[in-house]
Amino acid sequence: MxxxxxxxxxxxxxxxxxxxxxxxxxxxxxxxxxxxxxxxxxxxxxxxxxxxxxxxxxxxxxNPHIINFYRSIQSGEITPLSMRQYLEKESRLLSESTDNGYAHFRMVRDRFNVEHNPYDFIFLSRAGFNGLMRFNRKGDWNVPFCKKKNRFTPAYITKICNQIKATSRIINQKDWYFNNxxxxxxxxxxxxxxxxxxxxxxxxxxxxxxxxxxxxxxxxxxxxxxxxxxxxxxxxxxxxxxxxxxxxxxxxxxxxxxxxxxxxxxxxxxxxxxxxxxxxxxxxxxxxxxxxxxxxxxxxxxxx
Ligand SMILES: C[S@@+](CC[C@H](N)C(=O)[O-])C[C@H]1O[C@@H](n2cnc3c(N)ncnc32)[C@H](O)[C@@H]1O
Incomplete structure (x- = not known):
């Protein structure tokens, strides 16, 4: 199969x-x-x-964040390399963060809720509790931290970047239209x-x-x-x-x-x-x- x-x-x-x-x-x-x-x-x-x-x-x-994320891959704004650079930086900040990672998680969450950046969307999707995606009544990200300050290991970052690569290959080889x-x-x-x-x-x-x-x-x-x-x-x-x-x-x-x-x-x-x-x-x-x-x-x- x-x-x-x-x-x-x-x-x-x-x-x-x-x-x-x-x-x-x-x-x-x-x-x-x-x-x-x-x-x-x-x-x-x-x-x-x-x-x-x-x-x-x-x-x-x-959900505008889903559509925005896919459009960013389609336009070439997000690539496996740019995602790797982003995740490596955030991973370092998360592991060095006070409060066992919470302080940095909260910072990314608050930034996302203002800027709606597609990179932060992936960070939250991967650093949230139990792989949940949930938004509150104001449309803000509403999932707590997974409590792992070393969440983004090199192997995990590679896995996410490979997923970006596979996704990008598919949506760039056929006609894809993403609509919010x-x-x-x-x-x-x-x-x-x-x-x-x-x-x-x-x-x-x-x-x-x-x-x-x-x-x-x-x-x-x-x-x-x-x-x-x-x-x-x-x-x-x-x-x-x-x-x-x-x-x-x-x-x-x-x-x-x-x-x-x-x-x-x-x-x-x-x-x-x-x-x-x-x-x-x-x-x-x-x-x-x-x-x-x-x-x-x-x-x-x-x-x-
Ligand atoms: C059950 S999920 C789809 C899961 C998807 N098949 C997967 O495997 O990941 C339902 C999706 O519908 C979207 N949605 C909810 N209400 C909608 C509506 N009125 N029109 C279009 N999309 C909607 C949600 O944002 C969510 O992403």
Whole structure:
């Protein structure tokens, strides 16, 4: 199986482990590999970066820091080398900082909350507690320090820089468009033959400035996806040990649904740290296809 490319941003809802499952469903849609990939809830970007689709990628997110970070890689403002220089400097300051690293962490956090610098965004994403990404009601970074003043070891810096390199290679070899817009705007762009992949905040499970998600939002998403002429794939949760996702029964049951057990390790609360049955909802009949993956992650495949 191909290795999944892990992006430089960390977040509690990251779909890294589910990428092969999602890609199998993408490949079974019958869509051309040269179609357009439309992703309205980009998050860390792990799904889009690993998508087998070779056409344009049109992605959106309401979190401006995510979009700004990807645009900075695309424009060449952030490179593996510039990130290395930044992290080496911050790593030194963090390890020399008083208060066991806290003083420097607080300084970077406060600077980020004023300047919104994409380098500081990566620092906070990597030095925050448990890989969480969370913003308060004012839109300020709101995750405490991981309490490791030697967080940025040389090996860890190299790992992040390699992730920048891999990400940059992908988003510079195809047409990628990064938009800081709400999902409705992104979905509007989809045409027949395109694939839309949606991973919205999970209804009833997410709370954070950029991840508020109400029943009204879920219904608006349902209506937009019901109208689209494109193929769509939606990730959501089906049930956990505590309760069912009522939106499945209310809305999504009229489409095709497949499920899989999954464990989220770093949710913000106890319920989110338990195993959950994930669902993928999609609007097409699956074609049986054989995927042959070459080393460049280009997917060459033929009907069985
Ligand atoms: C569950 S996360 C996506 C995770 C992503 N698939 C990954 O693996 O990293 C949901 C994303 O949707 C974004 N978001 C929340 N509300 C949105 C909205 N109304 N329109 C567009 N994006 C939104 C959040 O900022 C967050 O990045």
């Amino acid at each position: 191909l290795k999944t490319i892990v992006p430089p941003i960390k977040s509690q809802g990251i779909k890294t482990k589910l990428v092969p499952w999602i890609n199998d469903i993408v490949l079974s849609s019958g869509a051309s590999l040269h179609c357009r990939w439309i992703e309205p809830f980009f998050g860390t970007g792990v799904v889009g970066l690993n998508s087998p689709i070779e056409g344009s990628h049109i992605v959106g997110d309401t 817009v709400s999902f409705i705007e992104t979905i509007k762009q989809a045409e027949k033959g395109d694939i839309i992949y949606c991973d919205p905040p999970y209804y009833g499970r997410s709370t954070d400035y950029y991840n508020g998600w109400t029943e009204k939002d879920e219904i608006a998403l349902y209506e937009a996806l019901s109208r689209t002429p494109a193929y769509f794939i939606l990730s959501t949760w089906h049930h956990n040990d505590f309760r069912n996702n009522e939106m499945i029964e209310l809305l999504w049951n009229r489409f095709n649904i497949t499920t899989k057990d999954h464990f989220y390790h770093n949710g913000g609360n106890l319920e989110n740290r338990h195993s959950v049955v994930e669902a993928i909802v999609f609007n097409f009949e699956q074609q049986e296809r054989l995927a042959i993956r070459d080393t460049n992650q280009l997917e060459l495949f033929a009907e069985i």
